[in-house]
Amino acid sequence: MKSVLIVDDHPVVRAAVKIVLEKEGFKRIYEAASVGEALSILREHAVDLVILDLVMPGGDGLDVLERIKTSDWSCQVLVFSSLDPLFFQDRCMRAGAMAYVAKTNDLIQMQKAVQAVRTGYTYFARLPAGSQNPLQRSEKQMIDKLSNRELTILQYLARGMTNKAIGELMHLSHKTVSTYKTRLVEKLGVNAAVHLRDFAKRNHLI
Structure with missing residues (x-):
């Protein structure tokens, strides 16, 4: 190299x-x-x-x-x-x-x-097993099931970006971003989109 x-x-x-x-x-x-x-x-x-x-x-x-x-x-x-x-x-x-x-x-x-x-080897941290509380474990499972695009949109929403700004950045329509937001609320089990930021902060996603 x-x-x-x-x-x-x-x-x-x-x-x-x-x-x-x-x-x-x-x-x-x-x-x-x-x-x-x-x-x-x-x-x-x-x-x-x-x-x-x-x-x-x-x-x-x-x-x-x-x-x-x-x-x-x-x-x-x-x-x-x-x-x-x-x-x-x-x-x-x-x-x-x-x-x-x-x-x-x-x-x-x-x-x-x-x-x-x-030299052709990988280098990854050994992650703690079983050290999370039940809430963290269940939320991590939900996060793991998100696609990369869903996770990215969640992070942008949690940082306070508007649907329009996210759409322009990711080359998506405002309507498509809105659909992703609705899907995230359902998948992550939060009461409303306003709680996505709390979810993201709690799980160190932002």
Whole structure:
């Protein structure tokens, strides 16, 4: 592996990750602050490794993961996110990621993950089993049953975005987003759409 793409909208995070990658011997390091920039670089350059955040302007990291999985780009993906691995690690693994590192960890974990992926291994955290209370367990099961698109829309709604703004961002009609919102209320068992934010915050989705 010689080339790498860092996808994160925070310059300080990109700078810190870049230092780790330079220590690991990467010579060509590309940077993207949005989904659009990331996809543009992937189309134009041969990239061996992608360091991917899940929350960014212009879309989300899960969408980038799906695009890479269905494309002919021969790059590996290491997810580096502030989102709780309890709810996102398995989803990223299923979407083709080779590693998941939470930003709450020391950068040494990022370095170890890069080393693992470069040698053909995966790098995922060992998640706690049975440590959640019954409510958390049942809510995690509901979250796991959501599609990537449903989960993304839930996160956008929980951040206070309007149906119109979400539709423009995800190239969906206002009516389609409204349908997703209704479906989320039903699937997650909340009383009304206004409670989706509480559900998302309680489960560390935002």
